[in-house]
Each structure stands twice: as structure tokens, then as C-alpha cells.
């Protein structure tokens with residue numbers, strides 16, 4: 242049984258109160274670790290430690306800090322299989338996905354921000370009679386709060402730019418998925434990152450997470466998680482004028498226009514719907530299909546969904562793992578029951594698969610496709626965050642755009658068409674932070690990432706991350 246520990250002051254330690262929380266593998270229901278149940282006292286100590294470390298860290302040169310990020314990337318890369326195995330066991334996601342997406346991206350997050358820091362242009366604006374120099378000063382101590390669906394991927398996406406800009410961090414991973422944050426803690430000790438620069442505290446959101454939000458010396462909060470929690474994060478932090486970045490939920494549309502290449506659109510939209518068992522904020526969980534090709538698309542879509550191999554996440558051939566927990570599966574099942582009550586037709590899935598022990602105790606649920614619902618129904622407009630998609634027919638592009646915009650969310654989506662110019666026109670009409678055309682989840686780390694409406698506030702990615710994790714100051718002097 243592994244004992245996950247906090248990283249604080251350059252050592253791995255339990256919570257000050259000594260209490261722990263059980264960590265359960267969702268694919269088997271078995272306990273795999275205990276984690277510290279940290280609280281406000283641990284946050285208070287971490288802030289003291291970070292305050293001591295921050296001035297020296299901030300005075301390192303850009304090249305020195307970039308070198309630290311590269312060292313972390315190299316160390317993560319040398320443990321890619323270990324990271325993938327830990328992520329798969331902790332989340333229930335297929336090992337191939339954990340290796341190719343989660344582990345690989347954690348490495349590239351550190352490497353990308355190291356290179357971007359080296360390339361960061363100096364901002365100098367000359368006037369006739371004066372010069373302006375823009376200096377990006379670190380905020381000081383920043384709080385990072387992350388969810389369970391892409392644990393190390395999202396944690397590293399925040400830690401790398403935050404420390405690159407000279408901040409020290411206090412991070413709280415989801416208590417459901419602590420394992421790779423603990424691996425990262427061990428790696429940071431191995432590479433010898435200066436004490437106190439990164440502090441990782443485990444525990445419950447309303448306890449240790451809340452203490453991070455409330456601590457007056459934490460100057461910025463970068464939060465990724467659900468919209469309801471994000472609202473609470475904003476309500477708590479905004480009166481203290483903390484800088485806030487909120488990456489929240491989504492209900493993203495995949496729009497299949499009449500001229501789409503159906504084979505490509507089916508392959509792309511199945512991946513967009515069900516990657517990580519539909520537990521990606523960017524997943525296309527409502528599919529809007531032009532009337533002319535609806536039947537052909539729906540038949541091929543269902544056939545492809547039925548070809549998933551469901552089961553042991555550690556098996557290289559598995560393409561569909563378990564949900565994050567039994568509680569989450571029950572929430573998703575409640576939406577399926579609701580869909581049936583609202584007149585929906587289950588085209589495939591909707592039930593728990595029959596699996597051998599120990600996976601019969603896991604939180605598995607078959608990929609589910611539902612048709613015949615109103616686009617205004619709750620299943621079509623609320624975030625389910627699981628393996629459930631709804632199919633809708635449209636008769637004009639205007640109707641497709643209206644359906645796509647008919648949710649409280651505005652995170653992402655995709656448009657499938659053979660006419661790129663028209664695809665761009667449709668994309669621009671959607672209230673969303675990101676739209677892909679004929680692809681999905683193709684990411685250049687320099688581009689803005691984030692949502693509109695109830696999906697987010699602010700953008701991360703590339704220089705926008707650097708802007709968030711710093712305060713721009715202008716210095717003007719006469720010539």
C-alpha cells in the first residue's frame with residue numbers, strides 16, 4: 242500500500258493533523274494508497290516556506306529557470322512508463338492513452354515553457370522623447386487547483402509557466418487522483434529543485450483547497466474544474482482581488498455539415514465523444530448532423546462505438562476504461578435514466594458491461610449514444626462528463642449554430658466539412674473559445690486555451706500563461 246505524502250519545504254511529509262484519505266482504483270474498487278488530509282495549517286506552513294524561497298528563485302536568470310524546467314522534463318521523460326501506469330491505475334483510463342497523452346504531455350509542458358521562456362521577447366516602446374520598458378514581475382505565491390480527468394497533464398500545464406515566471410506555487414491535485422502528483426514531487430526532489438519553489442498538498446477541496454483560496458498571501462489562483470466549483474472559487478477569491486484563471490466545464494458540439502466526409506467525421510467524432518470515457522472538458526458530447534446524411538452517419542457512428550474494447554485499463558488493447566468513481570458513474574446513469582424519461586432512444590450502451598473480477602467491482606459504463614431528444618433537453622444542454630452523447634438532426638446551418646449556442650457553456654467544438662471557408666464561417670458563429678475543423682484536440686501549446694460563458698474566465702497557453710502568472714509593470718524614462 243503506497244503512502245502518498247505532501248511535498249513541502251523540500252521534504253515529503255504527511256498532513257500536520259496526521260489524518261489520511263483512502264485512494265481507490267476506480268477500475269477495481271480496491272484501495273491502492275492513502276493520501277494526506279491536509280488543511281489550513283498545512284497551507285499556512287507551505288506559504289511561509291514559499292515566501293522564503295521566492296525571492297531567490299525570482300532572481301535566477303531566465304536561462305537558469307529554463308534549465309530547471311528542462312531538467313524536470315528530462316526526469317519525467319525517463320519515468321514515462323511509471324507515470325503512465327500510475328495514471329492508468331489512479332484514473333481507470335487505458336494505459337495507451339495515459340502514456341501517449343497524459344505522460345507525454347506532462348513532459349512537453351515543461352519543455353515547451355522552458356523554450357518559450359528563452360524566446361520571450363523584451364517589450365520596449367520608444368517615444369520621441371522617452372523610452373518604455375515593460376517588466377513582467379512574478380506575482381509571488383500562486384495557488385494551483387486541478388481536477389481528476391487529466392491529473393499530471395493539467396498540473397504540469399500550470400506549474401511550468403508559474404515557476405518559469407519566478408513564482409513559487411502551492412498546488413492541490415484532485416484527491417481522487419494523487420498518484421502522479423506524488424511522482425512529480427519525488428522527481429522534483431531528485432532533480433534538486435530549490436526548496437519551497439513547488440509545494441504540493443493533498444486533501445479535500447473544501448478543506449485544503451478552500452484554505453488556498455482564502456490565504457491572503459497567495460496572489461493568484463489558477464483553477465481547472467467544474468463550473469459550480471469555479472463559481473465558488475471566484476466568489477471566495479475575487480473580493481481579495483486575487484488574479485484568477487478559471488478553466489471550467491463544457492457541453493461541446495460536433496457539427497457534421499452535409500458535405501462532410503462521413504468516414505472521417507465518424508472516426509473523429511467517436512474519438513471526440515469518448516476519449517477518456519468522455520471525461521475530457523473538450524469532448525464533443527452533442528453531435529449535430531445535417532439531415533441529408535443523418536441516417537448514414539448515425540448507423541456508422543453506432544457501429545464504431547460498438548467496436549470499443551472495454552476492460553482492464555492496464556491491457557494495451559483496451560480502448561475504453563472505467564469512469565473515475567462509482568459515485569460519478571451513478572451521476573452519469575441518472576442522466577441516462579432522465580434521457581429515457583424525456584423520450585430519448587438509446588441506440589447503444591446505457592448499461593454496465595459484464596466484466597470478470599476484479600473489474601466487476603470497477604466503475605465501468607458502456608459508451609452510450611442517445612437520439613430523439615430535444616436539443617433543449619437537460620441531457621443535451623448540461624455537462625454529463627461521461628460516456629454519453631446525444632445525436633440531433635438539423636436542416637440548415639443556422640439551425641446547427643443556434644443549437645450549438647443553446648447551452649450555458651462555450652468551451653470548444655468541431656465542424657466537419659469539405660469546404661474549409663464555410664467551416665471557418667460556421668466556427669466563427671459559435672460562442673466558444675476553441676473550434677476545430679475536420680479534427681479534434683489537435684493542440685499547439687502557443688495558442689490560447691479557454692472558454693467563454695460559463696466555461697471560463699481568461700486564457701492560458703503560450704505567452705498568455707506567462708501574462709497570467711506575472712504582473713506587467715511599465716518603466717518610462719526621458720531620453
Ligand code: NAP
Pocket residue numbers: 386387388389390391413414415416417444445446447448449450451452454465466467468469470471473488489490491521522624626652692696697
Ligand atoms: P471539481 O469537482 O470542480 O474539482 C476541481 C478541483 O477543485 C479539485 O481539486 C477539487 O478538490 C477542488 N475543489 C473542490 N472544492 C473546492 C473548494 N471549496 N476550494 C478549492 N478547491 C476545491 O471538478 P472535477 O470533478 O475534479 O473535474 C471535472 C470538471 O472539470 C468538469 O466540469 C470538466 O469540464 C472540468 N475540466 C475543465 C477543463 C478546462 O480546461 N476547461 C479541463 C479539465 C476538466 P476535490 O477533488 O477534493 O473535490
